[in-house]
Amino acid sequence: MSKTKLSLLFLAMATVVIVGSAYSGGQQEVTVSTRGQVVAVENAFIKVDYDLARGIYSATDKRNSSVCITEAFTSIGVLNSSEPGFKHTWQSDTAKDTLGTGKILRITSSKAGLPAIILEITLYADKKFIVLAAGMDNKTGYPIQLKSIHPINAKAFAGLDLDADFRMLDGNGGGDVTFGKPGAKRSLVIGGLTYRDFEKFARASKNSKGAAAAGQDYLSIDLWSDDPVGKLVDPGSRYVPNDKYFVNFAEDNPFAALEEYGLALRAAQAIKLNVYDFPSVCLWYVSVEEYGGGPAINDSTGAVWEIEQAAQRGFLKYSPVAIRLVPDNYNVNNEQGWWDDAHFQKLGEASLIIGPHYKPPYETTKKWGEAITARGGIPLLYVQTARRSEDYCLQFPGHLLFNSPFVRFTRQPEGREIWWYRDSIPLWGYDFTDPDFIRHMREVYANFKSGGIRGLMYDYPSTGWAFDGGFEDKYATTASAYRNIFRLAYEGLGDNCLLDERNLGRGSDVTLGLVASQRVWGDTDRINPAMLTRCGLRWYKNRVVVSYDMDAKNPFHCVPDNLDGVRSMFTMAYLVSGRLLLGASFSRMTDEQLFVLSRAFPYHSASKSARPVDAFSGGDLPRVYDFEVNPQWHQVTFLNTAYDSSEWKKAGDGSALEPLGKPIAATVGVDLGKDSASDGLGLSSAKKYYVYDFWNEKLLGVFQGGARLEQQLRPGEARMMSVHEVETNPQYISTNRHIMQGYVDMPRCEWDGNKKELRGTSKVIGGETYKVIIALNGWKPKAANATGAKSKIRLIDEKAGLAELSLDRTQNGDTDWTVTFDR
Secondary structure (H helix, E strand, C coil): CEEEECEEEEEECCCCCCCCCCCCCCCCCCEEEEECCEEEEECCCEEEEEECCCCEEEEEECCCCEEEEEEEEEEECCEECCCCCCEEEEEEEEEEECCEEEEEEEEEEECCCCCEEEEEEEEECCCCCEEEEEEEECCCCCCEEEEEEEEEEEEECCCCCCCCCCEEECCCCCCCCCCCCCCCCEEEEEEECCCCCCEEEEEEEEECCCHHHCCCCEEEEEEEEEEEEEEEECCCCEECCCCCEEEECCCCCHHHHHHHHHHHHHHHCCCCCCCCCCCEEEHHHHHCCCCCCCCCCCCHHHHHHHHHHHHHCCHHHCCCEEEECCCCCCCCCCCCCCCCHHHHHHCCCHHHCCCCCCECCECCHHHHHHHHHHCCEEEEEEECCCCCCHHHHHHCHHHEHHHCCCCECCCCCCCCCCHHHHHCCCECCECCCCHHHHHHHHHHHHHHHHCCCCEEEECCHHHHCCCCCCCCCCCCCHHHHHHHHHHHHHHHHCCCCEEEEECCCCCCCCCCCCCCEEECCCCCCCCCHHHHHHHHCCCCCECCCEEEEEEEECHHHCCCCCHHHHHHHHHHHHHHCCEEEECCCCCCCCHHHHHHHHCCCCCCCCCCCCEECCCCCCCCCCCEEEEEEECCEEEEEEECCCECCCCEEECCCCCEEEECCCECCEEEEEECCCCHHHCECCCCCCCEEEEEECCCCEEEEEEECCCEEEEEECCCCEEEEEEEECCCCCEEEEECCCCCCCCCCCCEEEEECCCCEEEEEEEECCCCCEEEEEECCCCEEEEEEECCCEEEEEEEECCCCEEEEEEECCCCEEEEEEEEEEC
16 A cells, blocks of 8 residues: 555556547537436546436546546545435536636535535546545534545556556655556556645555456545644535645556646646756855864855855856855754844854854844845745744743643654754744734744845744644644745745745645745755655656755765766756755865856756656666657756665665665666657657767767667766757757756757858856857858857867867857858
8 A cells, every 4th residue: 555645646557558648539628417317527538427326426538438437435524425315416617727727517415414525526628637626515503623535535447457567656745656667557646736724645555356356456546635633614604625636547658647747736826936046055064064064154254255255266157156044043042933133143053163143244134135145146044944942932922822832742743853852842832823923924024035035944844733733713724824834934025935845754745836945855965866766756846836955965975976976966966856955165165066066057947857767667766867858859867876785774764865885887778769658768760869978078979769878877977968859950969068958058049041050049158168069960160150259160070070169258148159051
């Protein structure tokens, strides 16, 4: 059995072959119809039948008329729609929202003396997925505390062979994954879609009867909301929360199915994701000897000094740099709760022996924040979510849960960090639904905003997960109160803010739409294959609804401890996450390390991450990643995850932390022409493709689209390659500016056949030669020119037919260039 949060992908080889991935016939609108005791809602892809006599429903894939969901029922609390005695009625409404236009089939299941169960099934005209919502109509004379809602508990894929090529992938912000074997696949994606009052969960168990009972296999699936406090529903009131669910079985390709889910999450919650296209420096990591190695600069003067170091080292010409000041004090009386200049001026972290966090001449948030901004940086701060400061709690008991500073929590939180209570008794903290505390927090954020503070890290977020309740707002749930922590910050700092949630343990997406990033690993300044896998297998959400944060990265702590290790660290951080936090000062990094770092910035802002191509091949750790720029251009990365030992250092919960062996050389490959659902790139076997290696600066060859690309990788190496379809005219195939080889640094490049010119626009860095590698394809370069820059074209490999365009200018700037050719 697998129980996991947010989304599950289930893959199995079917006993029949299903041809095609879309239905091209049938109606293009959503219709609702009845036949006897069955009411149906359907579009071109899906039909859902609700049996009004039995209180259950089924769903059919119209591409092949296969019934994929059967015996589905809905429950709220202990009430179940399939139980005898319920009367089921229906009505239909029009759906028109950010997902599109369609129909809502609303089922009400009523029984005398009980609250009615409400189920809403929505289909959209051009979508392959089902959206579910559920709630209740409290027809009783008493209030109800609703803690759980199950819109679907059902069988899936009944009759298919679930023992062949079966695979499950969870969707936690931080969690484990399992792998199966490659093969033809059917896919099912279920998960949360919108978040307001509840967290979402999914469970699946494979009921495989084996060869002796062929045709009796099925998946048991359950998708639900749960909250430890629950929602108060008054007598006579109707409650269907804006907490919706996603079901998709009509897309066989697991990559396409999950990417559709990610985009639906984004659209349903109208998420405007603020991106970290710059690196951030964490002053706490820098200051701790075992991590950054110093200097101890975790204060306001150190923050200004660090951005000056970034400027002196020349990095700001590539990207801005964010500086995160970390006011963490672990005394009983600390900065948490107060979050004001007065306490930042008095308190610091004693273990670092650097004094208070705010010091003259930057002794206020406004002063140090503006000083960072004036020097080309971005100021960030740090808070410990709802961790108590005892002096604040005693002075303002009305701001606390239960309006008391002396209420203990009733149990140990499940799956959430509790160690912050190590130096104090386990007492509940701040109430983020209390009007007076909310006013206080608005003042806190107004002060932060006055200094231009762009973002905050929320550490120990479990301190804000108030599972015992005690809210001033009696209608609040644990999830809605937790979400309010981030909503207040989002509103207070502005909708361009960068909120970072340390999201460990069970993982949760309840803050989507408010946070810009989620941290998915414990304290670390290293990188390893397990960490990369955790993020890489959630590519469909990364940079789409949230950016994953793997915590700090220190180029002095690479494995292997050489140039390949540094390249791998920054290449893979770019590829699988959406935010890079540095754990070393710019003052300490070598020129070589800074150069490698500069090749990864800025991060791209598009809502897309590289696919882990071999995620469903049966290996433990993906080694091939594909970022498709367009069908003719792919950025492909091979990652060497091989070690000389299979042993891993484990965390207390048994999860893998880091390999115990040493990295070794290994061969990594991919079939260029295989479909992406079969671990390939999906290139055309009738065409040829250039493959150019960025870090090793060489053409790896011209490959037929149906060939296999294999490379012998050095220990720990990440090899970034640009794959371009061969054209009949001169074409560019790489640049030296950025690891994405033109995707980020060359917004335009086109061939003019009439003038026999290759024209482009490149983002050239002042004082650094910008190079464009051009495949000649039988043509000869004649001349090159550029606006605002010196240009030069030269032949670099006559046999391979490669030329190099170089551009030089004194200042940064977009540079238009042209290279003319003849035969």
